Amino acid sequence: MTETMGLMFAGLFGMVLLNVPIAIALGMVAVIAIWLSQGTDMLPNVALVMFEGATNFPLLAIPLFIFAGGIMNSSSISRRLINLASAMLGFVRGGLAMVTIGSSMFFAEISGSAVAGVAALGSLLIPAMKSRGYSKEYAAAISSSSASLAIILPPSIPMILYAVMAQVSVVKMFISGLLPGLLGGAGLALASWYYAVKHDFPVEQRFAWSRLVQAFREAIWALMLPVVILGGIFGGFVTATEGAAVAVVAALFISTVIYRELDLRALYRALVDGALQTAVVMLLVASSALVGVFLTESRVPQALASSIAELTTNPYMVLLLLNILFLILGMFLHSAAAIILTVPIILPLIQQVGIDPVHFGLVLTLNLAIGQQTPPVASVLIAACSIAKSDIWQTTKANVGFLVVLLAVLMICTYVPWFALAPTQWFYGDPSIGAMPVN
Template identity: 65%
Template sequence: MIVALMLVGLVALILFNVPIAVALGIVAMVAMVASAGMESLLNAALVMFNGATSFPLLSIPLFILAGAIMNSSSLSRRLIAFASALFGFVKGGLAMVNIGTSLFFAEISGSAVADVAALGSILVPAMKKKGYPKEFAAAITSSSATLAIIIPPSIPMILYAVMAEASVVQIFVAGIVPGILGGVAMMALAYWYAVRYNYPVEEVFSLQRVAHTFREAAWAFLLPMIILGGIFGGVVTATEGAGLAVVAALFIGGVIYRDLDLRHLYDSMMEGGVQTAVVMLLVAASALLGVYLTEQQIPQQLAAWISSITNDKYAVLMILNVFFLIIGLFLHSAAAIILVVPIVMPLVNAAGIDPVHFGLVVTLNLGIGQQTPPVASVLMTACSIAKADMWEVTKVNLPFIGVLLAVLMLVTYVPAVPMALVEYFYR
């Protein structure tokens, strides 16, 4: 009953355009006062501070800053040129360029919104100029960006790992195979669209052109190798890898490419600061809510209730899939992870579900939420760039959402898909 009232209050505040972080804090403090009186608020500030200062969380502002710095340099243009030389000879090649570049760019930024903002501003106008419908251009840009967040590094994965007390590195590794499979499936779907609607070939294949664009983008290709190689090799932690990403981005953009001046650096820092503030305020507010829920033993009660219905872990996963898909309609991925994961983890552990496996399930579920209105943060960004109606884009986007759902089912019910590499390297 308490949880239901809190959810109603939270939704009501959000409908009145109260920021989600503020709404979470208000609901938590009202619940605390109602349960234990005003004295319960004495430690509220300390709880929020401690919740937002976890060491792994430091990687989030650093990855955001690295992505913002690379957005300000010519990285996006160089990556697109190479992908175009590689895939442009195929019918509908520019759509495949969109997917391929998106998957690679996410290995630097870890953010689907940053992916859309950086690449969409270049690729969507280019696709429209070549005769692709703006709805298709927005749909493929949006969906490929969401798919890309399951390829490391990924900010939603970092948040999940902190909330679930799981290994960031193992969750990163678990996302590699599903991400590649999803990317190939989206490319196949894009080719089917291209054949059916006679979308154009971008350019004639030329090994010389491939070699030239590869040399132009060679330093950009080194970035994920440095970051992920250091993390997976055990040389650095995920947080230290994020710091390394910032240093590498500054060096490549400012020294190698020479197109990162002080003005662009200032803009990158401001953008990174704003995005970080949004995420960390959510984390701080959720810490307050988490303490209240823990004290009231709400997660344990939820676990006991669902366990009384079924103990089969795949049935539990089905219930949680439906739950997260619904939550994703109304909450941004960061807010949903921060709010819901601590509540369901006792159930996940009781059902014998590997927390790393469940991390992929959660990330994909909430990634689909980025494509499904009314919230659909990534989809709205793509629609804004394409100047297209969100509902018209959603109609075109349904097959690409279908690919995301297929990857989700594969990850959920064939655990070897995400977990094989984790088992091989770490267990």
């Protein structure tokens, strides 16, 4: 088992270092492993396994939420949300940083994508912060860290991927991310206020009810998007996949009929961008199906679970080891790739030591939110740095305080699971959700 895993990971990381796309690298490693262990007779099944792996119905939510985010980027929805956040928070010292956090949380509730969030909001807010005296490194850091709340808050795309891989309820995963996401936003706001006082960042404007009311009126239809999406999903009126379709229809209606600001050219760009992002994710999913089939048939996950269980069966110690593993993997893998690669291997261990899969999924996604901020991969941080034209390592230094906040949220959710999972327990009336045995 150890030799098989070692060879597969060595081959995978070797190809990644050669700049082979990770989806291609995963597929090549899986095909070679199947060929060497099972012979050429099994190769005709490769296409069928990949097709079945990428056609799971809940996965349809991913391109739809990506498309909804693209529509927001192409219309004035993002700008209206920023104006509302500015009217609410601009009177606080360092108000633009607060606006960035608030806008990112609004955007996360609609698109589910951290990269889309930093691209949409960062292009407007990072130049504004630089013009008001914020360093470009700080502007990139707060934009990047707040955008990563999208991986925790519903409708998180990584949570959808995990739910499909682990065969758990997408809605349970969404509900589990509510309190951690709000706690993360509050923690980032507190850290940004501390930096604002320390560095004497400016107050943007005095609070005015008239400005707040005007901004609210202009953004009221944009604010209806998360209400419709999450209200429909949590209310049981639609599934997560159907909610994604509702998000697209609502975004199109608001952008074209209400605001009348989405033309055919912008819609075409949103479609193309959405198709490209979806293709990358779905190729990863299809390739991972091959890896999953090979590992399952070779009983590698079960062997790994038994090996770790021989060291400890204490669920908290297991979670500690997994946190270390995922924080390291997050430095080198995108969130989708990390979920797809690790969940089939780790899930038997989770089940063996009695950790609730919803709790584990929340811990995993929190780790990957931090991984989006830690070089060398750091997809969200790199996107923010490209907008701010800042050095990634200098930006990482400026981001340390915000990373500490995200790490604190991770520790709370890991070792005080009832805090994060209380809404899920209440919603389903099941106090056993998230409960762990005492060893």
